[in-house]
Amino acid sequence: MYTIRKNNISVKAVADFLDISYSGPNFFISSANSLNNISDNSVLFYAIAKDKSNQIIKNMNYDLKKLKQFKNIILITNATLDKTIDIPILFSKNPKLDFYRVILEFFSENNFKNGIHPSSVIEDGAILGKDVYVGSHCYIGNNVKIGNNTKVFDNTCIYGETEIGSNCVIKSNTTIGSEGFGFIPTDDGLFHLPHVGSILIGNDVWIGSNSTVEKSHLDQTIIEDDVKIDDLVQIGHNTIIKQSTQITSGCVIVGRVKIGKNCWISPHCVIDVGCELGDNCIVGTSSLVRTNFSNNSVIVGSPGRLLRKNESSVR
CATH class of the missing domain: 3.40.1390.10 (MurE/MurF, N-terminal domain)
Structure with missing residues (x-):
């Protein structure tokens, strides 16, 4: 940029x-x-x-x-x-x-000022704030709200009931608001669970290229203010990521995960379904987290284990 x-x-x-x-x-x-x-x-x-x-x-x-x-x-x-x-x-x-x-x-x-590239599709029901930038070949759906000064870069698609705050950056080739991955076996094959919930993204959020944020089954997928998400990150349905947490490249955050404030998730980690991390946690590179950890935990390994308690915050 x-x-x-x-x-x-x-x-x-x-x-x-x-x-x-x-x-x-x-x-x-x-x-x-x-x-x-x-x-x-x-x-x-x-x-x-x-x-x-x-x-x-x-x-x-x-x-x-x-x-x-x-x-x-x-x-x-x-x-x-x-x-x-x-x-x-x-x-x-x-x-x-x-x-x-x-x-x-x-x-x-x-390099990027406000304005909407003519190749992008902005549906009539979408609401865009002041000084928003939308790059080429983007799609912004009917029920999407985007706050002031937010930048949405090329080839990004935003669907469903999604609200994005002000001063955010959504990098290229990212998808927000897509259907989650949820199936139930039946006699006739795998039945897809419809995802009819919403997404709430706060202010000053950064979401990297080729990342995905899934809408929830029924409630909300929530990314709070000042969260920073690197490239190639998957955020599953009904996940809640609290303020000022950083998630680095290649991570998979599975559905119904809760991550506290001011955490650092190192590259290529997996936070498994339904796990909860407290505030100020650090997860080491390529760790697989399959259980809950309290505030100030430093977590390493596969499966993840507590290395030590870190009484100072990440930032």
Whole structure:
């Protein structure tokens, strides 16, 4: 959704934007770079995780002394550097967040503005808020409501009684509101259970490409505010995902699952039918969860077992 924007901005302006006190040299920077691709006149970041017991991605080791080879660079960091590394620094409590705030503000632009692509089908009963973007070849059904500033990207289909909040992102090739997978054996074959419920999606929700969200049998499938769902994720019928939980790529959330607030579900996990996770849980990569776990559980393995209790939150 974003592309690089050329700019020249002073270090003082960056510090003011981040509300960080700075008294060093006031030069201009023209790019934001990683520590693997450094150039002159750039801003970079380096972070040390303070809570090592709760790390999902471990610190990477860099030879920061190489920074001295470059001119007019500024480092956003929470680390105390060796005195031999004499470069300008912006001290930040959250260097990664502040670095990407700088990119968003000064060095990127959004390619997608509001509007509806002419190839998309918006049924007469659909209700779209202000400044909604709908990409090419989408289908928005009769009983769909979409809030302000939400973006629906190419080849996405939204069916049934579905309500999506404001400031959401629905990436390409995603299906929301489809029939769930439910069959009962009979003498005449497998009888499909009709799914006549609804879907409620809150504000600031992100749903990745090639993902599916099934409507419920009778009640609601619910995704609360600020939930972030990666690509290739299946959300089964009657599932409830609470606020600020993150579900990464390739996960299968089977029907009637309840996931608490602020959880982290690692790639390729399966949360089996009817299981409940409390708040602040972490599920390790490729785990199969087949039972309930309480708040602050760190879960690993197949079948999933409690590795430890984590008293700090995921974020």
